[in-house]
Amino acid sequence: MDHRLGESAGEAVWRALGERALDAAVGMGAEYADVRVVRTETLSLSVKNGRPEAVVADDDQGLGVRVLAGGAWGFAATSRPEPEAVVRTARQAVEIAQASRIVGGPPVRLTPAEAGAARWRNPVERDPWTVPLEEMLALLVAATESMMRVPAVRVAEGSMDFWRTTKSFRSSEGAAIEQVITESGGGIGAVAVRDGEVQRRSYPASFRGNFGTGGYELVDRMDLAGHALPIAEEAAALLDAPLCPDAETTLILDGDQTALQIHESIGHAIEFDRILGMEAAYAGTSFITPAAIGALRYGSEVMFIDADATLPGALGTFGFDDEGVPAQRVPIVEAGILRNVLTNRETAGVLGQRSNGTARASGWNRIPLIRMTNVGLLPGRGTLDEIIAETADGIFMSANKSWSIDDKRLNFQFGCEVAWEIKRGRRTRMLKQPVYSGITPQFWAELDWVAGPGEFASRGTPNCGKGQPSQMMHTGHPAGPTRFRRVRVGSR
C-alpha cells in the first residue's frame, strides 16, 4: 500500500505559484530573487517494549521568497497555495529587505553561479512509502521484544524515520532546478535500570540510529533484530561495570563517535558564516579566522578531511544546494593543514572564490544557511582490531551519549555509552560512563591512526541545529575508528 499523504496533484499549481512570486519580487524592485517550493513528507515510527508509542506521518509544503533589494536581504514564506498569498509574500520579502537597510552595512554581493535547468534525485531501491507499515512495525516489535528478554532491561526502544523532500528552485538569474531527496534510517536501544542506576546501549548508533540518502534498503541492511539481544546484554552488563578511570591515556574511538567528533570540532568550525561572526549571538563563532585558511595546522599529518556533497548514500548528499550551486567535493584538511572552509554565494567572495555549494534550508519557511554536507575523514589503514592490537595501554570508547563544545569550537567534552580498557593490545574489562575532553587543535594533533576503508561508513546526523529561527539539518560524516594519544578521560 502506498501510505503517502494525498497525491501530489498540486505540484504543478505550486510551481506556477513560484513563478508568479518570482515575477512579483523582480517587478517590485528586487535586484536578485529566488523562490523555493518545498514539500517534505515524513514517516516516523517509535516502538517501545513491543508496543507502538508514536506512529506519525507528516506532509509539509510551502513557498519561500528570498530577495536582494538595495543590497540587503529579505525573506518571506507562506504555506497558502493562492496567487494573492504568494504575491503578498513576494512584496513582504522586498519590504523586509528595505527594512534591513535601516541598519545596513556594505551591500551584499553574490558570487557568480551557473544558472541552468537541472533535475536530480538520489537512488532508492525500496521506496519506504511502498513498504507495508506492518512489515516495519513488526521488525521493531520483534527487536524490542528480543531486548526485553534480558531481565535488567526496563526500556527497549526501536524507531525508524523516513523523509522525502521535493524541491523546486527558481531564480531571477534563470535557474530552474528540481530535486527529490529520499532519506531513511532507524535504530534500537536498550535501557537497563537497577537501584537508580541507568545504563543504555544503542545500535547502530545512538539518538534514533543511523541515516542516509536511500530507501528502506538502508534499514534492511542494519539487521536490527539480530543486534537486539547483544546490545541488551551489554546494557545490563554495564550496570556492574566499573567507572572509566580518570587518566591521560591513548584513546580509541569507534566510527560513530569519530563522526560526532568531526561534526562538532571540525564541521561547525569550518562554516564560513560562523567564522565571519554571523552566528555570534546564538550558536557562536569559530576559533578559525579568515587568515588561518591555508595555514592553520588543524591536526596531525594523518588527518585528511573532505566535505563531499556528492557521496552516494550519505545523509548530506544532494544534487544542488538551495542557491542552485552544484554539489561538490571540497578538500578541507590535507595532512593536517586547513585548506578550505564551507561557503555560500554571499561569503565566498571574501576569499576570492566561488561558492562551494553548502547553502541549505531546512524547509520552505527558512533561508539557506551554510551547512555541513558530508564532512568526514579519508580512510587510512588497517582495522579496529589491528589498532587495538597495537595499543599497549588505553581506552576504547563507543556510541555517543553526550556532547558539548564551547562557542568557538575549542573546549569539548564528549561522553559515550560504553568503553573498554585496552591492556597489552587486548580489549579487557568493560567500563561505564566514559567521557573524554580536550581542545580541538591540540586533540587532532594527537591523531596517529585512522582505520582503513573496510572500517569506514557514513554516519548521518538528522538533528544538526543552527540559525534563528531554528533549522534542523541532515548532515553526513564518513568515519571509521581512530586513535588519539594523550587524551584526558574519566567518568561522569
Added chain:
Amino acid sequence: MNREAGGPDAAFGLLEEILDRSPAAETEAVLISRRAGVTRFADSRIHQNVAEEDAELLLRVVVDGRVAGLRTNRLGGADLDAAVRRAVEIARQTPPDPDFPGLPEPAGGAITADRVAAATAEATPQRRAEEVRRLVDACAGFPAAGVVETGIWAVAVANSRGVRAYGRRSRAALVAVVQAEDGSGYIQAVDADLDRLDAAALGRRAAEKAQAARRPTDLEPGTYPAVLEAPAVALLLTYLAMTTFNGRAVLEGRSALATRLGQQVADPRVQIWDDGNDPRTIGLPFDFEGVPKRRLDLIRNGVAVAAAYDSRTAHKAGVANTGHALPQPNAFGPVPANLLMAPGEGTLESLIAQVDRGVLITRFHYVRVVHAARTVITGMTRDGTFLIEGGRISRSLRNLRFNVSMLDVLAGIGAIGAEARLVGEDMAAVAPPLLAREFTFTGRTLF
C-alpha cells in the same frame, strides 16, 4: 473554508468539520497557526531578516485500539479528506496500543484564552529594524549581534469526546551579544508585549558587561561558589523540566524522581512549579490534548512532590493527568514548559557580596545531559564570566566547563535573588538569580 485559527469560532468550525468526516472511533484534531518575523543582526548590521505564516493540522485517530498521528499544512478541502483517510489507514496497520487510555474527556466547557499584545502582533519589519538600531546605537560603538523576534501563534484543540480549547498568544524577544575587544556581554528579554522591551537599555547593559569582561584571565578548575544570573538558572530549570519532571522518564526509571519523589532534593527555600495560566510565562492554559493546566508544584519547600503527565503516561503510572502533553502521539513524554521558581531576597549585588572567592556566570552554552538519573549536566560559561573576590567582582575570566548535578546545585543554595523574570531563548522559565555554594568547573577554554 477559513484555514487560519484567527479566532476560536473559525478554528472550532474547521476542527469540527474534520471530526465529522472522521470514521475513526476517536479523533483528535489540533490546529496550530502562526505568523512570525525574525530580524537578525551581526557586526551591528541586519544580515538576516525573515517572516513566515503557516497553519498546520495535527490529527490523532484511534481505530480498534490502534493509534496513529498525522500532521499536515496542506489544508485544502480535498487535502483534509485525504489526511483523515490516510490517518485511519495508518492506524489500521498499527498494532493495538494497550497503554492508550482513550482521548481525554472534557473537564468543563470550552476553554478560550486569547491574549495578544497589539504592538507585538502588528510589529512590522521596520519596527523590528528600529529596535535593532536603538540597541546598536546604545552599544558605545562595540559590535553587536542578536535578534529581534515578534510573533503570534494560536492553538485550537477539539476531540470527538467534546474537548474544545483555544488559545492565542503573542511573544516578543530581544537578544544581543556585544563584543568589546576580547570581552563579550549578553542580554536577553522576552515578553508578550514588544512595547515593554527597552532595546536601548538592554544594549547599554550588554555593552557594559562586555567592557567589564575584557582582558579575561584563567581560573584553575575546581569547585567554587557561583552566582548564576537568571539566564543560567532558567536553563537549569528547563533541563530539569525535560529530564527530571518528565513523567515518562519517571515511569521508565530514567529520572531522579523515580527514586526520590517525596524526598528532600533541594534547599527548603526552593519552590519550583509549572503554571501555564501565569501571565508571566506566555503559556497556554491547556496542553496539546486540550487538558486544562493548573498550577503544578514540582519542588515544594525543597521536597520533590510531583512530575508532569499527559493522558498516556498518567494512565500507565496510575496518577492524575496534569495537562502537560506535547503534540501527540509523542515519544518524548510530557514536559512542564511553563516553569517558575520563587524569588528570595536581595539584589544580584547582594548575592555577589556573600561570596569570598567564587565565580559570576552570565549564561551557559551548549548544555547537555551527561547522566539523567543523577541530573548531571555539562556545558560552558559564556559572554560574561567573572571572578568574585571579597564580595566584589575582581576580574574577567576565560570561559569554564562545568559538570554539575542540577539537584545538588539546588540543594546547596546559599541565597536566592529577589528579581525573578521570564528568560530563555528556546524554552523560557521565570527564574531569579541564585548563589550556589558549590559549582564544579572541570576545565577551561582559551578565550
